[in-house]
Amino acid sequence: MPAAAFTLAVLAQLAMISASTPPLPAIAPVPTPAQRAWQDMEFTGFIHFGPNTFTDREWGHGDEPAAAFTPSALDARQWVRVMKAAGITGVVITAKHHDGFCNWPTAMSTHSVKSSPWKGGAGDVLRELSDACRAAGLKFGVYLSPWDRNNPAYGTGEAYNEYFRKQLREVLTNYGPVHEVWFDGACGEGPNGKKQVYDFPSFERTVRECQPNAVIFSDVGPDVRWVGNENGWAGETNWAMLKVQGHGRGADNPPSGKSLTEGDEDGEAWIPAECDVSIRPGWFYHAHEDDKVKTAAELFDLWERSVGHNANLHLNFPVDRRGLIHENDAAAVLGLRALIDATYGPGTDLARGRAVGVTNVRGDAPRSASEPLRDSAFSGSNAVDGDSATFWATDDAVRAANIEVELDPNAAWDRVVLAEPIAFGQRIRQFRISVPAGSGTSNNAREWRVLAEGTTVGHKRIVRVPVTKAARVRVEILDARACPALSAFEVHATAAGVGTVKPTAPASAK
Incomplete structure (x- = not known):
């Protein structure tokens, strides 16, 4: 997206935010x-x-x-x-x-x-x-x-x-x-x-x-x-x-x-x-x-x-x-x-438009444990809408948060793509990608299988993982310089002819 169009899109995004939801603060330095x-x-x-x-x-x-x-x-x-x-x-x-x-x-x-x-x-x-x-x-x-x-x-x-x-x-x-x-x-x-x-x-x-x-x-x-x-x-x-x-x-x-x-x-x-x-x-x-x-x-x-x-x-x-x-x-x-x-290319993102769950949304009002996260200009769905000008973001005090996407359990994939809204600076220090090891309904880490761990994201991060089929995939942002934000969370399968390459290994395997 051209810089001028990106700027207008960001301004439009901010215009949608209610007075009770503060805009995402930039963390210096930021790009021109x-x-x-x-x-x-x-x-x-x-x-x-x-x-x-x-x-x-x-x-x-x-x-x-x-x-x-x-x-x-x-x-x-x-x-x-x-x-x-x-x-x-x-x-x-x-x-x-x-x-x-x-x-x-x-x-x-x-x-x-x-x-x-x-x-x-x-x-x-x-x-x-x-x-x-x-x-x-x-x-x-x-x-x-x-x-x-x-x-x-x-x-x-x-x-x-x-x-x-x-x-x-x-x-x-x-x-x-x-x-x-x-x-x-x-x-x-x-x-x-x-x-x-x-x-x-x-x-x-x-x-x-x-x-x-x-x-x-x-x-x-x-x-x-x-x-x-x-x-x-x-x-x-x-x-x-x-x-x-x-x-x-x-x-x-x-x-x-x-x-x-x-x-x-x-x-x-x-x-x-x-x-x-x-x-x-x-x-x-x-x-x-x-x-x-x-x-x-x-x-x-x-x-x-x-x-x-x-x-x-x-x-x-x-x-x-x-x-x-x-x-x-x-x-x-x-x-x-x-x-x-x-x-x-177009039509290859298996996460596009799928159901999303997150642990925190910026500006979401206090709620009971059983009440779902409310709709927000910074909702998790922004990360899977294919629009680089929209993004999921958390509250200022948050430094670790999770985002999950539901997938077709019969579809195989081996790439995860992440992106941050870099107009507001680069934030993420460490992340982990996991899929359910069992039912996948629990937040107990023992029921999730780690596919890869990484550090920075920035403009675009492509993570190579083993060929996988799963009903959902989770990205855990483990640490960040400021409240985390993601403008893209994509899931892809490599084409025939790519050849065998080494996946991004979990930290424990490096």
Whole structure:
């Protein structure tokens, strides 16, 4: 749901609440509208394309001639068709990698597409991709490496920082809305053997001035953080918060690997994680990797361990020497889409609209033990209505509560999906998922069988459980930073072709 629509839905939700039911208080930090919109995207594409594509390198040296850039059939519309069909919502392209070659006709350097044979030097990769994204309804973003192994001003201080700011302005003001700006932390030597001290505060100010709705990615955000690996997964514990005081980017005292992968419960800033990974071993195209593309099942595993671990998946496509997403890559990502749709698509949620029971509802008046919970704007049914703008919530003093959903006892399932209304902050510290071991009519824990235990939830948590049939399923929120709230409680069965993966184990089995 777009951020503006989400905000209106939340306001409408609050308008329905009677004066006797206080609105849900936020627990800081909370996301900005731009961060919420970014988290709702969930699955985005990454494009690595440039001279490395033609020199068979991963990191160019900066001395590659622009004449090496010779795509024979470049079609950014094909890239976008493949990504949109795969359910990808936006794309980031390497406008400039470490070799300094610019995929647009920059006025700041001759080391760009305008000096290449492609289209007689009149081509502009950013123009073609941004136009294709706009036509297809995908969001457009840019990766601009501060490291430049070609520019002679690199390593000289302010002269290079000003050069970089001017390039930022070019890519941020000539191609329409930009949803994400990706800053790589790499800082090596330039052609003069010197390293540059990057002026990141001024780079961020330039982004805010030119594209105020864009999120900025780096080791420490300020909007989106690197997850600490390039393997495509986030920790099972993953807070959207991060402690950034005293930390920098790249080699400048970045947060620990654990903090990047799992976040920090006591972090002062809301900086959710992005999980970048390539569909092949390399980030740029290499013909010898045509048979090393990740399978649809492998990609599905990563999707569940990123999107399903309160992060976004950022999947890289190494565009080939023709200027196309290779057929093998396209087949793999479309296979991923088929598995996602078959498992989580419309009509697959076995809990949707089913009867719900909870132990506490926000604002529910005192009642006798035999009296049912009254209807409320925060009722448990909100968690199973399929609407991310409605949610079940408890009273302020509550830190532990249960929610149960009745199911078809003959239907098999092996996934539980939970979500918090993150506009009000991230709350849940620990939860448990159980099904009746016997009659299931008692609150005696001995009559319930634990399927899985977990820690954080956030924007989305996918929990893998053994294949199960049960008349009901219970989520016990065991601990939370503030009164618990859930906007989604879903139950799904994985599609054929997913393969065998290890379920999320109960704590006692870990």
